[in-house]
Amino acid sequence: MPRSLYWPPNTRSMAVISSEPTDTLLKRPHPRPQPGAPPAMPTLVFASDSHLNKHYARMTPDQLAKRREYLRDGLEQTIDYAIGVGADLYVHGGDLFDGPNPRAVELIWAARQFKRLAEAGVRSYLIGGNHDIPKSRQFGATPQRLFQTMGVARVFTDSTRVEWDVAQIDGLRIAIGGLPPDPRLSPDDDPFAVLDEPIQAPEAEARILVTHYAVEGRLHPLASEATISHASIAAVSEQVDWLLVGHIHEATEMDIGGVRVLFPGPTERMSFGELDVRCGFAQLEIAPGPEHADDDRRIDGRSDGRTSVRRPRAVITGRHIHIDPQPMRRETLRAGDIPADDPTAWIVAHVRAVSAPDQILQLRLDGPLPRETYHQLRIRDVIAAGSDLNFFFDLDRRRLTVRDETAGLAPAATGGVERVSARAEIARVAATMAANAEDDVARSIIDEARALVLDRYAPMIVDDDVPEGATS
Numbered sequence: 001m002p003r004s005l006y007w008p009p010n011t012r013s014m015a016v017i018s019s020e021p022t023d024t025l026l027k028r029p030h031p032r033p034q035p036g037a038p039p040a041m042p043t044l045v046f047a048s049d050s051h052l053n054k055h056y057a058r059m060t061p062d063q064l065a066k067r068r069e070y071l072r073d074g075l076e077q078t079i080d081y082a083i084g085v086g087a088d089l090y091v092h093g094g095d096l097f098d099g100p101n102p103r104a105v106e107l108i109w110a111a112r113q114f115k116r117l118a119e120a121g122v123r124s125y126l127i128g129g130n131h132d133i134p135k136s137r138q139f140g141a142t143p144q145r146l147f148q149t150m151g152v153a154r155v156f157t158d159s160t161r162v163e164w165d166v167a168q169i170d171g172l173r174i175a176i177g178g179l180p181p182d183p184r185l186s187p188d189d190d191p192f193a194v195l196d197e198p199i200q201a202p203e204a205e206a207r208i209l210v211t212h213y214a215v216e217g218r219l220h221p222l223a224s225e226a227t228i229s230h231a232s233i234a235a236v237s238e239q240v241d242w243l244l245v246g247h248i249h250e251a252t253e254m255d256i257g258g259v260r261v262l263f264p265g266p267t268e269r270m271s272f273g274e275l276d277v278r279c280g281f282a283q284l285e286i287a288p289g290p291e292h293a294d295d296d297r298r299i300d301g302r303s304d305g306r307t308s309v310r311r312p313r314a315v316i317t318g319r320h321i322h323i324d325p326q327p328m329r330r331e332t333l334r335a336g337d338i339p340a341d342d343p344t345a346w347i348v349a350h351v352r353a354v355s356a357p358d359q360i361l362q363l364r365l366d367g368p369l370p371r372e373t374y375h376q377l378r379i380r381d382v383i384a385a386g387s388d389l390n391f392f393f394d395l396d397r398r399r400l401t402v403r404d405e406t407a408g409l410a411p412a413a414t415g416g417v418e419r420v421s422a423r424a425e426i427a428r429v430a431a432t433m434a435a436n437a438e439d440d441v442a443r444s445i446i447d448e449a450r451a452l453v454l455d456r457y458a459p460m461i462v463d464d465d466v467p468e469g470a471t472s
């Protein structure tokens with residue numbers, strides 16, 4: 001039986017919008033099951049947190065361009081999958097873009113993806129996330145709204161109440177609600193408790209709500225932000241069967257007070273802080289409930305849209321689909337293991353052993369290093385080797401300290417161990433040179449050179465001061 005879903009209703013207008021006649025994506029064969037094939041269950045694909053257009057301050061323009069390809073590839077896999085399995089619904093849970101003003105090239109690319117879904121008969125529902133919703137609503141718009149303007153997606157933009165849409169698929173009414181995050185909420189607010197209207201789902205066999213907030217117990221311990229409590233999730237169990245949640249970059253599924261809560265995780269890892277994060281998305285299959293009889297379909301067709309019998313809940317099953325992210329690795333070297341004799345060659349050999357051309361590699365130096373060894377270490381050579389052998393290389397020195405072997409030189413407060421500051425080391429070496437200078441002229445030249453070098457060097461200190469941990 002042919003499915004009767006079209007989104008948008010008028011597909012002809014989309015052909016007019018298409019400005020790229022060479023777009024072969026639109027010419028792909030229709031992937032949905034052919035007539036005669038056993039009808040699949042209504043299927044929904046849910047992805048979130050793609051962070052397209054993400055900026056990495058320390059990447060070169062070429063690295064950044066390639067990195068953004070990886071980010072796009074994560075999202076594209078979810079869309080290929082939805083089209084490939086003949087999904088009926090596609091939901092994205094926010095942070096589609098890393099910011100509210102993505103570059104045009106990313107917008108155009110994303111527009112093409114949602115057009116592909118629409119052309120394949122997949123209805124898309126989108127909400128913004130904390131990254132792509134402008135902080136000031138007065139002067140901005142969530143970029144996802146472009147896709148609603150194009151007629152290829154429904155975008156829920158009201159953060160003060162849940163908006164709903166009902167899709168009717170194979171005789172099942174599937175209600176999709178959306179609640180984007182409200183940037184005005186304070187950390188003490190429970191987003192479900194401060195809504196202007198109580199959450200009230202329309203009549204349907206399946207009620208699915210998508211949002212982009214932290215949920216109690218799933219928040220990073222250092223984060224402080226508006227969080228949906230378990231109690232307020234349990235309180236909507238008569239209105240919501242499944243709660244789909246973006247924002248938390250950790251794939252998991254749980255039952256909270258009778259509501260199935262699903263976090264798909266991100267479609268790509270964002271930083272070294274997400275090394276252990278599983279990337280992917282979710283597939284939901286929506287089956288008629290056990291008492292669902294064929295004659296219920298006649299009720300669907302009533303022109304007044306009312307139902308005369310209470311219809312059984314659909315049975316929804318979810319599963320996680322894995323996406324292989326860009327290879328990313330962190331290697332830690334204990335400073336105590338670094339030999340005094342040619343420490344640079346020793347470290348470079350270690351870097352070489354764990355390098356790969358597609359990989360984002362972080363080498364972390366951890367612990368106290370004798371000052372003599374530190375002065376022998378050619379940091380730039382290590383960075384050059386790591387950068388040559390990997391897609392991107394980061395040398396993390398935040399846990400590296402220097403230790404004075406000579407008694408008496410040790411700063412009393414730190415017991416002979418201090419945090420490495422290249423700037424302090426330059427100053428220290430210059431001071432020694434000045435003290436040993438042959439005459440006042442030489443001494444003043446050294447002093448001037450020291451001031452100049454330290455002045456030029458200052459901005460680079462920022463590299464050593466990047467805080468650990470990443471936000472979602």
Ligand SMILES: [Mn+2]
Nearest residue numbers: 049095247472
């Ligand atoms: Mn995110």
